[in-house]
Amino acid sequence: MARFDYVRANSLHDAIQLLNDPGMVSKPLAGGTDILVYIRQEEPWFDRLVDISRLPxxxxxxxxxxxxxxxxxxxxxxxxxxxxxxxxxxxxxxxxxxxxxxxxxxxxxxxxxxxxxxxxxxxxxxxxxxxxxxxxxxxxxxxxxxxxxxxxxxxxxxxxxxxxxxxxxxxTPPAGVRSTFIKLGRRNAQSIARLSMAAMGRTNAQNVVDFARLTPGAATPRTERFREVEARLLDQQLTEELLVAAGEQATATMLEVTGRRWSTEYKELAIRALAERALRRVLHNGHGAC
Amino acid sequence: MEIEFTLNDQQIATDAPPDITLLALLRDHLSLTGTKEGCEIGECGACSVILDGRVINSCMVLAPQVAGRSVITIEGVRGAGGGPNDMQENFIDYGAVQCGFCIPGVIMAGEALLTHNPRPTREEIRWALAGNLCRCTGYQQIVDAIEATAQGRANGADNPGDHGEG
Missing domain, CATH: 3.30.465.10 (Uridine Diphospho-n-acetylenolpyruvylglucosamine Reductase; domain 3)
Known part of the structure; x- marks a missing residue:
């Protein structure tokens, strides 16, 4: 006997109805790359998968x-x-x-x-x-x-x-804002991020930072913009010292949230380097000193 | 449940439980054992098949999900006379096969690559094979064989593949 049932939703409306059918626990199935691993290892907690992968x-x-x-x-x-x-x-x-x-x-x-x-x-x-x-x-x-x-x-x-x-x-990000994503894994392919960094930024004609966002991944339990780092950068002249200070602030912000954990010894150095590298990529406009 | 889909360019209908993978459907229900069962968690690529023109892990798809879609397995990759196609010949000529377990999946990834990118660089070939683990060859000969196939096809050599999706 099958461990769970399968039904394909034909429309969004249909999918919502199927997910709310009384008397059974339904779970949406899209790409399946997490669910298929799960059902191989564990007894499914759901009665039915609702396939939403073919909805327009x-x-x-x-x-x-x-x-x-x-x-x-x-x-x-x-x-x-x-x-x-x-x-x-x-x-x-x-x-x-x-x-x-x-x-x-x-x-x-x-x-x-x-x-x-x-x-x-x-x-x-x-x-x-x-x-x-x-x-x-x-x-x-x-x-x-x-x-x-x-x-x-x-x-x-x-x-x-x-x-x-x-x-x-x-x-849509404002004109001239550049963005980047850097991932630290154990290899290039098939790798799980140990730490990652998303950054967006812009400097104006005077080489002053007028747009800055930084979001580390796998650093804190919730993925959030590091606003202290952003505030440290905004309206400042872009210099090497500023990037170093931003990196140090990224480490400080992470430690405020997580405290010291088993992985901190590695992550406090890595997050500083990644933040610096990502911010340099998006802020450096080729004209300034750094 | 009844599952109707196109398998290696042939319309088929088969009865299977709803909770098995496409991999199990192919191997255990349809006796197409060319597709290999490796890790079963989407990491090794031995079970790679082409679904609607794109290479995927058949262990990561539920059997009923292929209803109405097209699946190409290694059994569907063959020359005009039914023997090996040009890529498979090149795998033999370049010594790209040792134990052979990963090769059906590698061929599917190679065919999918050449469908979407007929003249890949060596770097692009390596990236296209990032989801296929081979513990024997070190990949060098595999990359050589796929590169030679791309060159052969570009030079107008016979492309005996009998389906358009690669």
Whole structure:
């Protein structure tokens, strides 16, 4: 006898209804790259998988005015190929390119990556750095939650049973803002991030920082913008000393949140170096002193 | 449950439980054992097949998910006469096969690559194989064989593959 049942949703409406069918526990199935590993190792806690991987709505990437809409069902590979994302969110494209292998990138989705909420989820730091908002559908309608608040801790998300994450939205970054994503893993392919860094930034004609965002991944239980680092940079002349100070602030902010843990000895040095490197990439305009 | 899909360019219908993987469907229910079972957690690539034109791990897909879609397995990669195609010949000529366990998956990744990028650089070939572990060859000969296949196809040599999706 099968350990669970399977049903394919034919529309978003259909999916929400199926997920809320009384008398059984249903779970959405999109890319499957986490669920399939889970059901091999554990007895499933759900009665039925609702296949949402073939719905048209969640696989769209489009621009509406200054907003970018990114379907939760977009795979890492599709995100990598999206011209719109390459133009507006290169840090997210970099992160998607760093996930797993070609086989995994062809299956795994951005929505699944966020909802499963692994501390090392590669798409999380870029989405938080972009101030992306998650759109969550239920029988009662839609609610919106910033991605930084959606993931509340390791493997915990705000999305409740019967709800479905349909898409993300974020504002197109202002002209001239550059972005990057750096991942530290044990090798280039098939690697789990030990630490990652998403950064966005811009310096003006006077080489003064006028836009700065920094979001480390796998550093703190919640993935958040490090606003103390951003404040340290804003309106300052870009110098080597400023980048060093920003890196030191990144370490200090992480320690404030996590305290000293078994991995701190490594991470306090690594986060400083990654923050410096990422910020140098996005802020250095070729004219200044550093 | 009844699952209808296109397997190696042939429409088929088969009855299978809803909780098995595509890999189990291929090997245990359809007796297509060319697709190998390795890690079963999406890391080794031995079970790679092409789903709607893209290479995926068949251990990461539930069998009913392929309903209405097209799956190409290693059994669907062959020359016009039914023997090896040009890529498979090149794997033999370049010594790219040792124990052979990973090779069906590697061929699927190679074919998918050449479908979408007919003239890859060596670096691109290496990235395309990032999801296929080979513990014998060190990859060098595999990259050589795929590179030679791309060159051969670009030079108009026979491409005896009998399906368009690679």
């Amino acid at each position: 709505e969640p696989i769209i990437v489009e621009r509406d005015g200054t907003q970018i809409y990114l379907g939760a069902g977009v795979t890492f590979a599709e995100a990598t190929r999206s011209e719109l994302l390459n133009q507006t969110a290169p840090l997210l494209v970099d992160a998607c390119r760093s996930v797993g292998s070609p086989q995994i990138r062809n299956l795994g989705t951005l929505g699944g990556n966020v909802i499963n909420a692994a501390p090392c989820a590669d798409s999380l730091p870029p989405l938080v750095c972009l101030d992306a908002v998650a759109h969550i559908r239920s029988p009662e309608g839609e609610r919106q939650v910033p991605v930084s608040q959606l993931v509340t801790g390791p493997n915990r998300s705000e999305v409740k049973a019967g709800e479905l994450l349909t898409h993300f939205s974020f504002a």
